[in-house]
Amino acid sequence: xxxxxxxxxxxIAVRARAASLALAVSPARARNAALAELAGRIxxxxxxxIRANRRDxxxxxxxxxxxxxxxxxxxxxERLTQLADSVRQVASLPDPLGEVLEETIRxxxxxxxxxxxPIGVIGVIFEARPNVTVDCAALCIKSGNAVILRGGREIFExxxxxxxxxxxxxASAGLPRDCVxxxxxxxxxxxxxxxxxxxxxxxxxxxxxxxxIRFVAENSTIPVIKHFEGVCFVYVDKAADLxxxxxxxxxxxxxxxxxxxxxxxxxxxxxxxxxxxxxVGAALAAKGVQLRCDGASAAILxxxxxxxxxxxxEDFTAExxxxxxxxxxxxxxxxxxxTVNRDGSAHSDAIVTxxxxxxxxxxAAVDSAAVxxxxxxxxNDGFEFGFGAEIGISTDRxxxxxxxxxxxxxxxxxxxxxxxxxxx
Amino acid sequence: xxxxxxxxxxxIAVRARAASLALAVSPARARNAALAELAGRIxxxxxxxIRANRRDxxxxxxxxxxxxxxxxxxxxxERLTQLADSVRQVASLPDPLGEVLEETIRxxxxxxxxxxxPIGVIGVIFEARPNVTVDCAALCIKSGNAVILRGGREIFExxxxxxxxxxxxxASAGLPRDCVxxxxxxxxxxxxxxxxxxxxxxxxxxxxxxxxIRFVAENSTIPVIKHFEGVCFVYVDKAADLxxxxxxxxxxxxxxxxxxxxxxxxxxxxxxxxxxxxxVGAALAAKGVQLRCDGASAAILxxxxxxxxxxxxEDFTAExxxxxxxxxxxxxxxxxxxTVNRDGSAHSDAIVTxxxxxxxxxxAAVDSAAVxxxxxxxxNDGFEFGFGAEIGISTDRxxxxxxxxxxxxxxxxxxxxxxxxxxx
Numbered sequence: 096x097x098x099x100x101x102x103x104x105x106x107i108a109v110r111a112r113a114a115s116l117a118l119a120v121s122p123a124r125a126r127n128a129a130l131a132e133l134a135g136r137i138x139x140x141x142x143x144x145i146r147a148n149r150r151d152x153x154x155x156x157x158x159x160x161x162x163x164x165x166x167x168x169x170x171x172x173e174r175l176t177q178l179a180d181s182v183r184q185v186a187s188l189p190d191p192l193g194e195v196l197e198e199t200i201r202x203x204x205x206x207x208x209x210x211x212x213p214i215g216v217i218g219v220i221f222e223a224r225p226n227v228t229v230d231c232a233a234l235c236i237k238s239g240n241a242v243i244l245r246g247g248r249e250i251f252e253x254x255x256x257x258x259x260x261x262x263x264x265x266a267s268a269g270l271p272r273d274c275v276x277x278x279x280x281x282x283x284x285x286x287x288x289x290x291x292x293x294x295x296x297x298x299x300x301x302x303x304x305x306x307x308i309r310f311v312a313e314n315s316t317i318p319v320i321k322h323f324e325g326v327c328f329v330y331v332d333k334a335a336d337l338x339x340x341x342x343x344x345x346x347x348x349x350x351x352x353x354x355x356x357x358x359x360x361x362x363x364x365x366x367x368x369x370x371x372x373x374x375v376g377a378a379l380a381a382k383g384v385q386l387r388c389d390g391a392s393a394a395i396l397x398x399x400x401x402x403x404x405x406x407x408x409e410d411f412t413a414e415x416x417x418x419x420x421x422x423x424x425x426x427x428x429x430x431x432x433x434t435v436n437r438d439g440s441a442h443s444d445a446i447v448t449x450x451x452x453x454x455x456x457x458x459a460a461v462d463s464a465a466v467x468x469x470x471x472x473x474x475n476d477g478f479e480f481g482f483g484a485e486i487g488i489s490t491d492r493x494x495x496x497x498x499x500x501x502x503x504x505x506x507x508x509x510x511x512x513x514x515x516x517x518x519x
Numbered sequence: 520x521x522x523x524x525x526x527x528x529x530x531i532a533v534r535a536r537a538a539s540l541a542l543a544v545s546p547a548r549a550r551n552a553a554l555a556e557l558a559g560r561i562x563x564x565x566x567x568x569i570r571a572n573r574r575d576x577x578x579x580x581x582x583x584x585x586x587x588x589x590x591x592x593x594x595x596x597e598r599l600t601q602l603a604d605s606v607r608q609v610a611s612l613p614d615p616l617g618e619v620l621e622e623t624i625r626x627x628x629x630x631x632x633x634x635x636x637p638i639g640v641i642g643v644i645f646e647a648r649p650n651v652t653v654d655c656a657a658l659c660i661k662s663g664n665a666v667i668l669r670g671g672r673e674i675f676e677x678x679x680x681x682x683x684x685x686x687x688x689x690a691s692a693g694l695p696r697d698c699v700x701x702x703x704x705x706x707x708x709x710x711x712x713x714x715x716x717x718x719x720x721x722x723x724x725x726x727x728x729x730x731x732i733r734f735v736a737e738n739s740t741i742p743v744i745k746h747f748e749g750v751c752f753v754y755v756d757k758a759a760d761l762x763x764x765x766x767x768x769x770x771x772x773x774x775x776x777x778x779x780x781x782x783x784x785x786x787x788x789x790x791x792x793x794x795x796x797x798x799v800g801a802a803l804a805a806k807g808v809q810l811r812c813d814g815a816s817a818a819i820l821x822x823x824x825x826x827x828x829x830x831x832x833e834d835f836t837a838e839x840x841x842x843x844x845x846x847x848x849x850x851x852x853x854x855x856x857x858t859v860n861r862d863g864s865a866h867s868d869a870i871v872t873x874x875x876x877x878x879x880x881x882x883a884a885v886d887s888a889a890v891x892x893x894x895x896x897x898x899n900d901g902f903e904f905g906f907g908a909e910i911g912i913s914t915d916r917x918x919x920x921x922x923x924x925x926x927x928x929x930x931x932x933x934x935x936x937x938x939x940x941x942x943x
Contacts, residue, residue, distance in 0.1 A: 470937025514896025517770035
């Protein structure tokens with residue numbers, strides 16, 4: 096049985112590899128046609144998809160998933176329309192493939208071109224989010240990568256229905272069906288097999304919570320691109336415009352508190368803490384944000400009649416993903432930089448200041464994927480960066496760092512042209 | 520004891536991380552001064568280094584290492600002079616850090632800059648090659664990365680002596696000594712600990728044989744950049760200039776048969792096999808190359824009186840690293856492309872042809888790190904590509920593919936400047 100599973104998953108990967116070679120040299124026209132076809136089929140198959148999704152939802156309720164979890168799984172007409180639109184949006188983006196990234200002629204006359212090509216075969220491991228199935232399939236087709244999808248058991252029926260549409264769409268555009276394949280079992284052992292098929296799969300992208308990402312990173316012999324959540328800081332410098340600082344802190348914390356680029360940690364320079372903390376404290380409290388404070392900030396807030404709670408040591412490295420913020424007063428820019436680099440997660444961190452030299456030092460010394468000067472951390476996002484699409488925000492330092500769009504789903508190769516060149 | 524080891528290795532990694540933050544913002548001048556100092560100290564300390572090396576060599580002979588292995592470990596005055604020169608060469612290269620790779624202003628006025636920065640902390644795992652110690656230390660210092668070196672037990676005394684020089688050189692340039700650290704034990708358990716310190720180490724580069732690379736890839740939770748060897752092909756098309764083809768095949772096979780970009784596999788189009796195989800067979804035989812042939816090529820060579828052996832199935836996917844080549848006749852360009860993609864290792868593959876359309880198809884469809892047209896596979900090399908230095912040739916598709924120089928030892932970060940931008 097376990098051997099059958101290994102055979103099954105290996106065969107999927109071998110077929111994906113063969114399909115990837117054809118997809119890599121396919122014209123953009125065919126890849127875009129597959130996406131247009133997929134969007135159309137999603138529109139036309141809403142009933143079919145919602146019926147499949149309902150089977151998952153019934154099982155989810157019977158299995159005691161929370162209403163929030165069930166809601167995230169649910170496909171509605173509105174969500175399906177959005178999903179189809181997002182596929183059309185990916186189709187409309189420029190083709191990332193074939194661009195010459197560098198070109199040089201060596202002193203010996205050898206001509207080198209570095210050209211963007213697909214990575215090859217990508218494995219996506221995800222949980223109970225049916226939009227991931229479609230988004231990842233669309234981004235991979237567009238970027239010329241074959242993809243193997245391994246979704247959570249909670250949405251197995253939904254995924255099977257979506258995979259059928261995807262497969263038909265690819266085939267109708269004349270591309271190999273095996274470009275997008277779903278692992279047709281929710282057996283955990285299938286994942287273990289998949290994560291070790293490094294001869295056939297070139298990259299694994301886990302999409303989900305920290306537990307999933309950690310499991311994948313620990314068990315995969317295939318390179319993994321991780322998308323961990325963020326412990327993001329806003330540092331309000333002594334030279335900050337306080338009105339701007341208030342607006343950025345409130346935005347970074349409250350505009351969407353459950354996402355990875357939301358601020359979790361506030362650092363305020365001692366020189367302006369007396370003036371700034373009461374106003375930002377009142378503004379955050381008005382949005383329902385709980386303040387967890389160090390002694391200095393608690394004293395200032397208390398004197399202004401604003402409630403706060405004492406922070407624990409854990410709060411200062413915490414990712415709350417909720418209406419909670421940890422607050423500290425720092426004595427200097429250097430202390431702020433050291434605190435961010437020590438307690439943060441190198442995701443998205445901001446300084447608010449009118450002092451260009453201070454901003455320059457913060458931007459240079461804070462070792463994060465995106466460092467912001469007078470802007471909200473919430474802008475660390477593929478759409479906001481103009482990528483047009485995003486598979487996630489990489490927290491790795493290799494390959495892609497920060498938002499991953501179509502170009503970050505690509506590798507490159509070197510094309511070298513000579514006239515009979517041999518090496519002496 | 521195991522706990523002590525974990526504490527020891529973890530402390531090294533924590534110190535490396537702290538040092539990396541200082542190194543990342545250090546001026547190129549300081550990093551170059553450290554390298555100049557190191558080169559000078561290697562020159563001045565030849566006796567000290569050779570004495571330490573002799574202790575390793577004595578143990579190696581006592582432990583029954585082969586003369587070839589012992590020779591690779593040995594430091595001589597000449598090799599030390601070369602080593603010092605290679606450090607000076609790295610110092611003379613342009614600073615890879617700080618370059619703005621992209622700059623855009625979004626419609627909302629947000630200014631984005633993508634800037635090259637160090638990866639952070641790199642772990643290098645290697646075997647009994649003392650030059651790796653110095654080369655990797657030099658490349659990491661130059662690219663602003665802290666490095667933790669874990670060399671083979673066979674050269675522990677040599678490495679300890681080299682690490683002392685490196686440490687002094689760094690300190691004399693005003694940089695943190697912890698930028699370069701050697702794991703001060705050869706206990707295998709230290710490696711197991713190191714490979715799981717993903718909070719402190721950002722990238723692992725194994726330098727050595729397939730067994731070492733595979734062990735590291737299977738046991739590391741840190742991203743690994745692999746440098747496997749190559750099963751490289753030369754395809755001689757029906758439109759090849761036969762004289763050029765002969766020269767390229769002989770060069771790719773024999774110029775240095777023990778390296779990863781040497782050719783191992785020869786494919787010849789059926790249309791010119793009768794004319795080409797006897798002449799290339801004679802030329803290869805004259806260089807002492809053994810020909811392992813399929814039926815068609817054996818028949819042609821036999822008719823011309825050139826000796827060959829029948830190839831086994833394994834020979835057609837083998838990396839001989841020796842004066843051996845596997846030879847096949849193919850019926851078409853497409854068959855050649857499919858054969859390379861199926862049986863090769865996606866390292867370095869070449870076509871020899873005067874037909875531009877055929878070359879274009881081969882370059883596009885062969886999915887290898889470097890694809891050559893009318894040039895020897897031996898040019899897949901950081902120095903030949905003009906990188907000025909090389910830490911290896913990556914066989915991965917993420918981050919770096921092909922030669923890895925200073926720029927490939929870097930990551931990037933996004934610097935985002937606003938004027939109070941918040942997200943709606």
